[in-house]
Amino acid sequence: MDTKNNFEQPLSQEKALENFKQEIKDLRDKEIEEKDEKANFDLVNIQTEELTKEDMDIWKRYKELTVENISQKDINDFNKYRNSIDKKSSRSYFCMFLANELFSLWLMKDTKGNKEE
Secondary structure, three states: OOHHHHHHHHHHHHHHHHHHHHHHHHHHHHHHHHHHHHOOHHHHOOOHHHOOHHHHHHHHHHOOOOOOOOOHHHHHHHHHHHHHOOOOOOHHHHHHHHHHHHHHHHHHHHHHHHHHO
16 A cells, blocks of 8 residues: 555645635735725635635636536536535635626626527
8 A cells, every 4th residue: 555645645635725725815815905895795705714625626617617618507516516505604705706707607608699699
């Protein structure tokens, strides 16, 4: 049994989670700096230390979406994730921030599709 690999795997996931939290913190800080009072309410209220691997996984998946590749399955999967979040936790702010981003994409896709018809 190779114990080296067993120890490296959790460390790399731990580092990935740390990097994800920093990415969200940087987004939040930039939003506050650039928009001040007009900053996105959900984004500025995210407590990054409370974000989890589940949040990181959903972020990885959804930050790559575009108007061209978002699908109904993406929306359905997000809704399952959203329903799993405790609405009283600060993670719900992350969830709502992501929801706004996704549904904006979905609306743009729908609008684009209607213009092409």
